[in-house]
Amino acid sequence: MRFLKPAFIGIIGLPLVLSLSACGDKNKAKNGAKSQSVHKIVKDDKFTYANYDEVQVSHLDLNLDVNFDDKVLDGTAVLTVKKLNSAADKIVLDTKDLEIMMVKVENHGEFKPVRFTLANYDEMLGSELTIPLSKNSGRISIAYKTSPKAEGLQWLDPEQTAGKKKPYLFSQAQTINARTIAPLQDTPAVRMTYSATLRVPDGLLPLMSAEQNGKDANGEYHFKMPQPIPSYLLAIAVGDIKFKAINDHIGVYAEQYILDAATKEFEETPRMEEATARLYGPYRWNRYDLIVLPPSFPFGGMENPRLSFMTPTLIAGDKSLTNVVAHELAHSWSGNLVTNANWRDAWLNEGFTSYVENRIMEELYGEKRAVMEQVLGLQGLTRDIADAARPELTHLKLPADLGHPDDAFTLVAYKKGQFFLRFLEQRYGRKKFDPFLKSYFDHFAFKSITTEDFLGYLQDNLAKENPGKVSKAEIDAWVYGPGLPDTFVPPQSDAFDKVFATYQKWDKGEIKASDIETKDWTTHEWLHFLNSMNRTYSTDKYKDLDDAFHLTGTQNAEIAFAWYMQAIKGNYAAVDTDLEDFLMSVGRGKFIYRLYGALAKNENSLKIGKKVYAKARSGYHPIAQRRIDAIFAKTEK
Ligand code: BES
Ligand code: ZN
Numbered sequence: 001m002r003f004l005k006p007a008f009i010g011i012i013g014l015p016l017v018l019s020l021s022a023c024g025d026k027n028k029a030k031n032g033a034k035s036q037s038v039h040k041i042v043k044d045d046k047f048t049y050a051n052y053d054e055v056q057v058s059h060l061d062l063n064l065d066v067n068f069d070d071k072v073l074d075g076t077a078v079l080t081v082k083k084l085n086s087a088a089d090k091i092v093l094d095t096k097d098l099e100i101m102m103v104k105v106e107n108h109g110e111f112k113p114v115r116f117t118l119a120n121y122d123e124m125l126g127s128e129l130t131i132p133l134s135k136n137s138g139r140i141s142i143a144y145k146t147s148p149k150a151e152g153l154q155w156l157d158p159e160q161t162a163g164k165k166k167p168y169l170f171s172q173a174q175t176i177n178a179r180t181i182a183p184l185q186d187t188p189a190v191r192m193t194y195s196a197t198l199r200v201p202d203g204l205l206p207l208m209s210a211e212q213n214g215k216d217a218n219g220e221y222h223f224k225m226p227q228p229i230p231s232y233l234l235a236i237a238v239g240d241i242k243f244k245a246i247n248d249h250i251g252v253y254a255e256q257y258i259l260d261a262a263t264k265e266f267e268e269t270p271r272m273e274e275a276t277a278r279l280y281g282p283y284r285w286n287r288y289d290l291i292v293l294p295p296s297f298p299f300g301g302m303e304n305p306r307l308s309f310m311t312p313t314l315i316a317g318d319k320s321l322t323n324v325v326a327h328e329l330a331h332s333w334s335g336n337l338v339t340n341a342n343w344r345d346a347w348l349n350e351g352f353t354s355y356v357e358n359r360i361m362e363e364l365y366g367e368k369r370a371v372m373e374q375v376l377g378l379q380g381l382t383r384d385i386a387d388a389a390r391p392e393l394t395h396l397k398l399p400a401d402l403g404h405p406d407d408a409f410t411l412v413a414y415k416k417g418q419f420f421l422r423f424l425e426q427r428y429g430r431k432k433f434d435p436f437l438k439s440y441f442d443h444f445a446f447k448s449i450t451t452e453d454f455l456g457y458l459q460d461n462l463a464k465e466n467p468g469k470v471s472k473a474e475i476d477a478w479v480y481g482p483g484l485p486d487t488f489v490p491p492q493s494d495a496f497d498k499v500f501a502t503y504q505k506w507d508k509g510e511i512k513a514s515d516i517e518t519k520d521w522t523t524h525e526w527l528h529f530l531n532s533m534n535r536t537y538s539t540d541k542y543k544d545l546d547d548a549f550h551l552t553g554t555q556n557a558e559i560a561f562a563w564y565m566q567a568i569k570g571n572y573a574a575v576d577t578d579l580e581d582f583l584m585s586v587g588r589g590k591f592i593y594r595l596y597g598a599l600a601k602n603e604n605s606l607k608i609g610k611k612v613y614a615k616a617r618s619g620y621h622p623i624a625q626r627r628i629d630a631i632f633a634k635t636e637k
Pocket of ligand 1: 174175300301302303323324327331350409416472577
C-alpha cells in the first residue's frame with residue numbers, strides 16, 4: 001500500500017491518507033472528458049462500481065432487524081431497477097463489508113434465486129456485487145447483513161450514551177459509506193426513493209431520513225421517503241430518543257438530558273426556514289427535524305433529508321453556533337434538492353450551502369455577524385489553500401484523479417465556493433442574483449448535476465440577460481484556477497479589526513489581558529482573538545489570558561478548540577487535564593483531527609496524544625478512528 005501525503009485538513013477535517021492504487025484503471029475517469037449532463041448519463045463517478053449508465057435503482061425497500069447484540073443490520077433490500085439500456089444483462093452494485101446471503105430476481109411476479117458474484121475487496125470501494133438480469137427481470141431481492149465494523153454505522157454500548165441504560169446506533173453515509181449499510185448504487189449521480197420497515201428492541205425509537213410512519217400492531221416501524229435522493233442521504237438513528245416540537249413541522253429529537261437545552265438552542269430554526277423559503281423558494285421536504293446525536297458524531301451536522309443529524313457541541317447556551325443549523329437546513333435546497341452528480345463537484349453542495357447559510361445568518365442576525373463568519377471562513381480557507389498538496393486541489397472543479405471523495409471536502413469547496421457566489425452576487429446585484437438562484441433550485445430540483453450544468457445555466461440566463469458584467473475568463477479563474485483569483489474582494493469586519501488591534505497591543509505587551517474590554521464580545525470575537533495568535537509565547541503570557549478569561553475548560557467547544565490549539569503550539573501544559581477531558585468526550589472531527597495532529601507534532605506532546613488516544617479510541621466513530629490512526633501511523637515512520 002502506497003501512502004500519500006494528506007491533502008489538507010479542512011473545516012470538517014476530512015482528507016484522508018489512502019492508497020491511490022486502490023482504484024483500478026477501469027474506474028479512472030478520462031481527464032477532460034465531457035461531463036455528464038442531466039439528460040444523457042455518462043458514467044464518470046470513479047468511486048462507484050455501479051453500471052448506472054445502463055441500469056439505475058429507482059426505489060430501495062429495506063426490511064431490517066436492528067440487532068444490538070451482534071451489532072448488525074440483518075434483513076433484505078428489495079431494489080426496483082430501471083434499464084436505460086434495454087440490452088443490459090446485469091446490474092453492478094456497491095457493497096462494503098456486507099455479507100450477501102441470497103439474491104433473487106423477480107420474473108413475471110415471482111422471485112427466483114440467481115447466481116451472483118461478489119468481487120475482491122478494495123480498501124476504499126469495497127466489493128462489487130454483480131447480478132445477472134434477463135429481458136423480463138423485475139425487482140431484485142437481496143438478503144444481507146452488515147458488519148459490526150461497518151464504517152457507515154456506529155454502535156454505542158449503553159455506557160457510551162448519556163442515559164447509560166440503552167444502546168444507540170447512528171449512521172453516516174456521506175460520502176461512500178451507504179454501501180456499508182445496504183447494497184446499492186453508491187453514487188450521487190443516481191437518485192432513488194426509499195421505504196423501510198425496522199424492528200428494534202423494546203424501548204428504543206428508530207428514526208430515518210424519511211417520513212416517520214410510526215409503529216404498527218406488530219411493533220414494526222415504517223418509513224417512507226417519496227422524494228428521490230442520492231444514496232449518501234440514506235440515514236438511520238436508533239436510541240432512547242425523545243422528541244420536543246418547535247412548531248407544527250419542526251422539532252428536536254435527543255436523549256432526555258439535552259432535549260430542553262437543544263430545543264432552546266435551535267428555537268430560531270422556523271425563522272431560518274422562512275428566510276430561506278423567502279429567498280429561494282418553498283421548503284420541499286414536509287417536516288424539518290433535528291436530531292442531537294451522542295458526542296461521538298464525527299461532524300458538526302449532516303443534512304439527512306427531513307432530519308438533520310447534529311453534534312451536541314453546538315449547544316453552547318447562547319445560540320452562537322447555530323450557523324451549523326442554517327447550514328444543514330440550507331442543504332434542503334443546495335445539495336438535497338440540487339445535488340452534485342460527482343464528488344469532484346462537491347462545491348455545488350457545500351459552496352452553495354455555505355453561501356445560503358451566510359445569507360440566512362444575515363437575514364436573522366444582521367450583516368455584522370454574517371461578515372464576521374465570512375472572515376472566520378476566509379482564515380480557514382487561506383490555511384487550506386496554503387496546505388494543499390497540489391494546486392489542482394484548490395480548484396472548485398476538482399481534478400479527475402482525486403484520491404478519495406472525502407478529499408473533496410476542504411474549505412475550498414465550502415468557502416471558495418461561497419466567495420465565488422458572493423462575487424457573482426456583487427457583480428449582478430442581489431436584485432438579479434437572488435431570483436436567479438431561486439430559479440436554479442427550481443430548474444434542477446431533484447436532479448444531480450455537474451459544475452458544467454451550473455455554468456451552462458448561468459450562461460443561458462443571468463449572464464445572457466445582463467451582458468458585460470462578468471467575463472468567461474473571470475469565471476474560469478474561480479472554477480478551474482487555483483487559490484483565490486484577483487477578482488476576490490475580502491470581507492472586512494470593523495468589529496474584528498478592533499479585536500485585532502487589541503490583540504496586537506497584548507502581543508507587544510502594551511496591555512495585560514485583564515485590561516481588555518471583553519464585556520461585549522461574542523463567541524466570534526473570541527475566536528478571532530485566539531486565531532490571531534500567530535506565534536508562541538512564554539507560559540506567563542498564556543497564563544495571563546487564562547487567568548483573566550478562564551479559557552481552559554470553557555464549555556463553548558469552538559472556543560475550547562481554538563484555545564487548546566494555541567496551548568499545544570505553545571507548550572502551555574496547564575490545559576492538559578481539560579484537553580484530555582475534551583478529547584475523551586468529543587468526537588467531532590473538525591476538532592479532534594487537528595488537536596491530535598498538533599499533539600503529534602512534537603515529541604513531548606506526541607506522548608500525551610498517544611496516551612489519550614489509546615483511552616479515547618474505542619469511543620470514537622469508525623470514520624474518526626481511521627483518520628486518527630493515520631495521523632499516528634505517520635509519526636511511526
Ligand atoms: N455534508 C456535510 C458533512 C459531510 C461532508 C459529511 C463530507 C461527510 C462527508 C455537512 O453539511 C457539513 O458541511 N457539516 C459541517 C458544518 C458546516 C457549518 C461547515 C461540519 O460538520 O462541520
Ligand atoms: Zn454541508
